[in-house]
Amino acid sequence: LIVAFQEAEYFDRFEVECEVQFYGMRGERCTGCGDPELTGTICNNTRATGTQSDPISEEGWWRIDYPTPNPECSSQVNDAYNLTHFSIFGERIPVRETCPKMWPCIPLDACKGNNTCSRRYDDTSERCADCALGFFRLGGVCEPCPDQPWVIVVGVVLAVATGSYVAHKLNEKKVNMGIISIGVDYAQVLAIFATSNVEWPTALVSLYNALSAFNLNIDLVAPECWNNAVEVPYETKWFCIVFFPLMMVAVAVIIYVAKYIYKWFKHKRSKLNTHAAALYGNVLMIFYYMYLYLTNTVLTIFNCQETEPPDGKRYIRDVGTEEGVCYEEGSLQQRLQPWAIVFFIIYTIGFPAFISYILYTYKDKVVRDQFCRAKRMPPSALKSKEGLWSFRKRYSRMYYQFKPQYFFWILVILARKCSISVNALIFRELTTFQLCTIQLTMFIAYSLQVKYSPYMSSKEYDMVALEFDSLAEETEANIDSGAQLARQAELYQRHKEVHFGNGENHGTRRRAAELLFNYNAVEAVLLFCAVLVALSGIAFDSGQMSSTQSEVLAYIVLVMVCSSLAYFAFVLFAEFWVAFYPEKELCGLEKIILALKEEEDEIEDDDAFTMMPNPLRKSDGQRPNSPSGGSANPQLYKDLAEKDKIIDAQKKEIRNLNKQIFAAKQQTTHKREVKKQRKTGFGAAPVPDAKATYNAMALSDKEEKGRDSFL
Structure with missing residues (x-):
């Protein structure tokens, strides 16, 4: 205070102190710290000692000191009613040069409180925003670097090289x-x-x-x-x-x-x-x-x-x-x-x-x-x-x-x-x-x-091919009526198994293996x-x-x-x-996979029913188709023989129908070519020999089973 050009202190006769959980310096209004979890402010003044100091930051918060006057200090030194010094020219002089403001950290566990950072974050960075030496940022959080950083580079190079090699080999193996x-x-x-x-x-x-x-x-x-x-x-x-x-x-x-x-x-x-x-x-x-x-x-x-x-x-x-x-x-x-x-x-x-x-x-x-x-x-x-x-x-x-x-x-x-x-x-x-x-x-x-x-x-390749072959057959206008019967018989032969005895359990295991892979x-x-x-x-x-x-x-x-x-x-x-390694065994694993990849496995014939051991003959260890075996039922053998004849006849009929279908397709293709050539002015093309063409496309005995799906 200045009177008659003589300056005197405000507080020569009295001085006001802030209560506990409040803070403020001389000439300032007291500001409450509030709940530290919400404000990030911890007041450290006590009435017993009479200390008046600025608050510290709570864990998860960081204190920033702003120069005064500053909008962030509006509740303190910038308040119009605060007690402050005035110069001889009537200018208000702030009591302090800086004021504290608490800010939350990202992430919260980066700040330990009182403007210190956890081990992973740099204490010199504001609000612990940077990672400490030996740490790097991953997903917004600082993670420790490996002991040998060059291992990362070598690992990436090896991973790329290995992946390229494996991809090349897989491409070769189809x-x-x-x-x-x-x-x-x-x-x-x-x-x-x-x-x-x-x-x-x-x-x-x-x-x-x-x-x-x-x-x-x-x-x-x-x-x-x-x-x-x-x-x-x-x-x-x-x-x-x-x-x-x-x-x-x-x-x-x-x-x-x-x-x-x-x-x-x-x-x-x-x-x-x-x-x-x-x-x-x-x-x-x-x-x-x-x-x-x-x-x-x-x-x-x-x-x-x-x-x-x-x-x-x-x-x-x-x-x-x-x-x-x-x-x-x-x-x-x-x-x-x-x-x-x-x-x-x-x-x-x-x-x-x-x-x-x-x-x-x-x-x-x-x-x-x-x-x-x-x-x-x-x-x-x-x-x-x-x-x-x-x-x-x-x-x-x-x-x-x-x-x-x-x-x-x-x-x-x-x-x-x-x-x-x-x-x-x-x-x-x-x-x-x-x-x-x-x-x-x-x-x-x-x-x-x-x-x-x-x-x-891979297992579904044959089924997809069969479905599209069937679709193509339905769109052919001049295919004879036997094509539908042939297609139904073909689907029946591919998807229906007739088992005797324990064949049902084998089929269940096979279906489970199919689902697994x-x-x-x-x-x-x-x-x-x-x-x-x-x-x-x-x-x-x-x-x-x-x-x-x-x-x-x-x-x-x-x-x-x-x-x-x-x-x-x-x-x-x-x-x-x-x-x-298709020839090497691995706990029978390759047998399961190869069975799934083949068009039909060993228990299912594409053109025949599968006959499994007769449970009536298990007691004496004889197979039902064996002529010797004690008191076997002769009627059973007779029925089986008749069914074998029926199956052989169906196989022959299916092959004949397939030949007719193929011949009809050839005739349809020929008619289309004739129409095109007539439009262009060229002579008619010779009628292809369907039988010769069909025989030229004959497969080996092992691949004979897959021929129907190919047609």
């Missing part, structure tokens, strides 16, 4: 690769659960992060761990991810040009472009497997969340509070938002639209190619079918694992992935509802899978497990379970996920083993 895409899709969906705001148990989070490798997650490579002196900003990693497919396109172009030049100098000019189709197909495969990860990465820029409790701002969860603030001019989110919109159109919308255009524009080729695949036609036969071989190399990875009538099913899978990512964004602040929508999406996918069974496993069964099991995982997430987020209940549920979910992955690995290993 192994159906559809089973691999089923497992990859399942792993990608599980990895998405780690991004939800659910307090998953640590073991499940670690498992989800490990499965994110199937998303080609660049964070797993941990570039921050390679060199402690080099810091990789989030913006750099984000651009690397979204440009990765385009970089693969550039690599494919370079490989194409290099091979083109090589063939030119090697005088292989008739095959200059033969390698282009395969490169094109590989690029499409990369786009497909990265679709979910790319969509999720692009939408991350729009995934701005509030802190708990809210501080009035939103932040990108994977970035943190220091650089991840949203909707502020010049922020990282505003810089990346235009790019995110462009890549959302290119990847999330553009890729499915392109696949839809290809599949429906060339629908006839797609269906015919799958029909030829079911027929097991060699490449030499496809090369003569109007560019069908080139089309297969270019686009088959988008439909090869599905039945011809479900050639579009990849669009259903892409829609499922897109729905999961979009739901995770739209309902990011309603975690329970978010998990409900994801669960609904997975349940709809499961229902469609069970109803339609779109996958075409059927791709549709594998997909259904994995989808159902994903539904249960989403359901468990709702339980974890409810907060209604005790620690014991939460731990028990965590173990159940962990066992379920690991069991489903083990089941998939078993089926995949079985496919690989039979493909690479």
